[in-house]
Amino acid sequence: MKDWDDMRFFHAVAEGGSLSAASRSLGVNHSTVFRRINQLEERLQTRLFDRLDNRYQLTDLGLQLYERVRQVADVMDDVERQVAGRDTLLEGSIRLTCPDTFLDWIVPGLIAEFCRQYPQITVELRADQEHLDLARREADIALRATNLPPEYLIGKRLGQMDWGFYGIPSLGEFPESLPASSVASVIAPEGKLLQVPACQWLDKQLPRFSVSARAGSLRAAAALARQGLGLALLPSEAAEGLVRHANPAKNFDTGIWILHHPDMRQNARLTCFVRFMSEAFTQWFAAQKKA
Known part of the structure; x- marks a missing residue:
């Protein structure tokens, strides 16, 4: 050849x-x-x-x-x-993959802060619902929402995504969990959101709700909820400015993991990035509990 x-x-x-x-x-x-x-x-x-x-x-x-x-x-x-796993320099690129729903909260800001602290490192972000193969170096590090991370990867659990129905305070009172006998007006998921288990569940429950609007991202759903259009099923991290009115009838609480391949454990820039993200997520979750 x-x-x-x-x-x-x-x-x-x-x-x-x-x-x-x-x-x-x-x-x-x-x-x-x-x-x-x-x-x-x-x-x-x-x-x-x-x-x-x-x-x-x-x-x-x-x-x-x-x-x-x-x-x-x-x-x-x-x-x-x-x-690559033996690279000791704090320079070069890091290919990060994460669900595109993570773009609706703190991840972009953390990447920006990391790049300010380490200007010789470039973070290449691939945000979608595909699970890129870290063994084949399609990405270096993965942020994933899962309760069962792949056994061939190593990493750390950063926290938990806690799902609930959120809306503005004036929407009134609802049963503790939905759907229930009372009819609630909700913002229905569509597009890529239908790849998220919690949103798949909500989509199947829609005949029991009144649909006031549709959204293709968590950010859009939260924005519509802030306008008083109804309840949005969101992780608490994406519900800034909204009030939790009810829980979904099924538990969708999901762990957030940062993962990489064992062969990359000695790579200096990856180790630095994992440490930075771990500390930042720990601080963020601690602040959320106090709020």
Whole structure:
């Protein structure tokens, strides 16, 4: 093979199933991935993918190549992690992944403060609902809302997201838990919020509520609630300026974890970032309890 780098593009498309997924994971544009895949197929004089609408599906020959390339990619990931894990410099980049719902509260401010304290370190934030693979170095550190973090990762539990129905004080009184016999007006979740377990539950309960508005993010739901449109199901961290009126009938309290791969435990900038975030979250949760 004249250019092993072509295999990196092939592997990304095979893993993601599309050019757009591969371009995101590689950090290049769509046209670059398209060109490199075409060049590889021309060089090998064979078709590696069947193009089905926007999906790229491996051919039989493509699948055979993928099995070999995946083994090599795993070895290269191991080597890269072990080398990066011994980096002792407080400079370079940190790739952080977290749910996009975390952008609705303190995470952006903490990243900004960390970058002010450590200007030689750049934090690359990937915020969505996908769980990027830290073993394959798709990210270096993950902030995740879960009660069962993956066993192959190490980290620390930072706190707990406590869910409730929030609204302005003048909405009146409600039963201790909802839904109940009384009909409440709620702000219904939509879009990416429907990937969140608590919001999935609320969506299934909607026939028992009166829907006053819909929101695709926690920030939007909280903003609508502040305008008096109804109750929003929110973690307490996203409910600033609102009053807790009731609890969901099912407990959705979720741990917040900061996680990284064991091979990266000696990386200086990752260790520094984990320590900073742990201390900041501890202080924030302590302040919330006093409030």
